[in-house]
Amino acid sequence: MIVGAGPAGLTAALKLVERGATPRIFEATNHVGGLARTPTDGEWRIDPGGHRFFTQSEEILDLWKSLLPPDEWISVPRRSAMLVDGHFVRYPLVGRDLLTQMGIAKGMRGAGSLLWSRLWHDVPTPGTASFREWGTHEFGRHWYRKFFDGYVRKTWLADPAEIASDWANQRIKPITWRTPRADDPAEQDVFRYPRFGPGQLWEAAAARLAESGTIPNLHSQVCAVRYDGRGWTLELHDGQTVSGDAVFSSMPLRLLVETLDPAPPRHIRAVAAALRHRAVITVAVALRQQYDMPYNWVYTPGSEFRVGRIQNYGHWSRALAPHDWKGSYLGLEYFTLPDEDTWVASDAGLGAIVEQDLRALGFDDPVIDHLMIVRSRFAYPVYDPTRERNVARIRDYLRQSHPTLHPIGRNGMHRYDNQDHAMLSAMHSVDRYFGAEVDPWRVNTERGHHETGVQK
Numbered sequence: 001m002i003v004g005a006g007p008a009g010l011t012a013a014l015k016l017v018e019r020g021a022t023p024r025i026f027e028a029t030n031h032v033g034g035l036a037r038t039p040t041d042g043e044w045r046i047d048p049g050g051h052r053f054f055t056q057s058e059e060i061l062d063l064w065k066s067l068l069p070p071d072e073w074i075s076v077p078r079r080s081a082m083l084v085d086g087h088f089v090r091y092p093l094v095g096r097d098l099l100t101q102m103g104i105a106k107g108m109r110g111a112g113s114l115l116w117s118r119l120w121h122d123v124p125t126p127g128t129a130s131f132r133e134w135g136t137h138e139f140g141r142h143w144y145r146k147f148f149d150g151y152v153r154k155t156w157l158a159d160p161a162e163i164a165s166d167w168a169n170q171r172i173k174p175i176t177w178r179t180p181r182a183d184d185p186a187e188q189d190v191f192r193y194p195r196f197g198p199g200q201l202w203e204a205a206a207a208r209l210a211e212s213g214t215i216p217n218l219h220s221q222v223c224a225v226r227y228d229g230r231g232w233t234l235e236l237h238d239g240q241t242v243s244g245d246a247v248f249s250s251m252p253l254r255l256l257v258e259t260l261d262p263a264p265p266r267h268i269r270a271v272a273a274a275l276r277h278r279a280v281i282t283v284a285v286a287l288r289q290q291y292d293m294p295y296n297w298v299y300t301p302g303s304e305f306r307v308g309r310i311q312n313y314g315h316w317s318r319a320l321a322p323h324d325w326k327g328s329y330l331g332l333e334y335f336t337l338p339d340e341d342t343w344v345a346s347d348a349g350l351g352a353i354v355e356q357d358l359r360a361l362g363f364d365d366p367v368i369d370h371l372m373i374v375r376s377r378f379a380y381p382v383y384d385p386t387r388e389r390n391v392a393r394i395r396d397y398l399r400q401s402h403p404t405l406h407p408i409g410r411n412g413m414h415r416y417d418n419q420d421h422a423m424l425s426a427m428h429s430v431d432r433y434f435g436a437e438v439d440p441w442r443v444n445t446e447r448g449h450h451e452t453g454v455q456k
């Protein structure tokens, strides 16, 4: 039995079917794809995350390619920038831009501050340093404050001094001192993308499963996960129960522990209760005005913006908008906590915030022709200094007490996974179910890997 029809749950199902098992999938919502779905409204499509398909795993790449034919994939050059003091500064940061783009005086100040932090401060200890310590060492105080401090406050909704930095080496690239050459293949960063957004892949996965008789049960929220000493019973929100020999769960780890019956010991429930999530609201706006910024993503760390990041859908896939659309199509991402004003704001309230941000972006009188709002409640597992220890304690407890219960995926393992890592944890869990000595918890634990290059 599989809880969740996101990338991890669907991958587990594909692999189980491949090996002759007959899984059943229970999905709380009315769609497959989880966070990587593509909500649509007529010909308008929205990618709630801005999902770059990039992986270093051949196995994942082969699976992606097997699910969608070549002409349904497009190659997208990755171009990101940070909008700071009115300048679009390329990201990953390039030394020459930093030294000149905002004026030589500011450039020299940044370089001096970087030199100072490198010469006079010790290298922060991996695993224990806060994000602020890590960032100040990596970029120098001046550039850290300009580019990262505000952004991290806005997106992580926490003081960077209180956030662990263990994800930063993986996710944030250092300054490049050599100016990248556009014609050098080694410098290029190109990712794959399903023409109609990420959900196209996951709908194809569901269609593949349907061919072998496995159809995800939608509107089927799992409310209780019971173990009677021999097998498992899932209770759904409508009171229905289903039984099986193993459970692959991509529901948030905290909720899994809460719904387990018999209840785990009190100390396990307490550490699970401390696992938190940030939510994201993506507002897609189709603007009549043309606004050509040559980037897929623009980060907006400044306090003049409420929005944290802007996606330029026209630079992802033109098929996300109607074919005759001539204006701009942007996705504004608002990071929030589930009890904050932005999360509970009405659509009209959000519309007003969006309009303010569009003005800050330079639209004097924005004419919005179409607007879509997607709220993702469990978007980001929060990384605080206790996360690693708490998750390890839950993992060890589950492994010892319930070897046939397999937490998988981003929220299932409370880890900052991209699709490929969520999928790999599902694949390894299926291998484990069939007796292989693999550890799905080791996926995505490399401290220093960056995901760039050309993905063919």
Ligand SMILES: Cc1cc2nc3c(=O)[nH]c(=O)nc-3n(C[C@H](O)[C@H](O)[C@H](O)COP(=O)(O)OP(=O)(O)OC[C@H]3O[C@@H](n4cnc5c(N)ncnc54)[C@H](O)[C@@H]3O)c2cc1C
Pocket: 003, 004, 005, 006, 007, 008, 009, 026, 027, 028, 029, 032, 033, 034, 035, 036, 048, 049, 050, 051, 052, 053, 054, 220, 221, 222, 223, 250, 251, 252, 280, 376, 379, 380, 408, 409, 410, 411, 412, 417, 418, 419, 420, 422
């Ligand atoms: C803003 C943002 C940007 C991102 N960008 C990228 C990117 O560029 N590239 C990339 O590869 N990845 C990206 N990701 C990550 C990607 O979305 C996730 O890695 C992937 O969706 C994780 O898959 P999953 O199946 O583990 O979890 P999810 O996608 O969260 O799926 C879990 C599913 O379980 C269901 N569920 C939960 N609880 C229950 C329950 N009790 N009963 C039944 N069903 C339940 C949920 O409804 C959901 O459908 C991004 C994510 C976000 C939020």
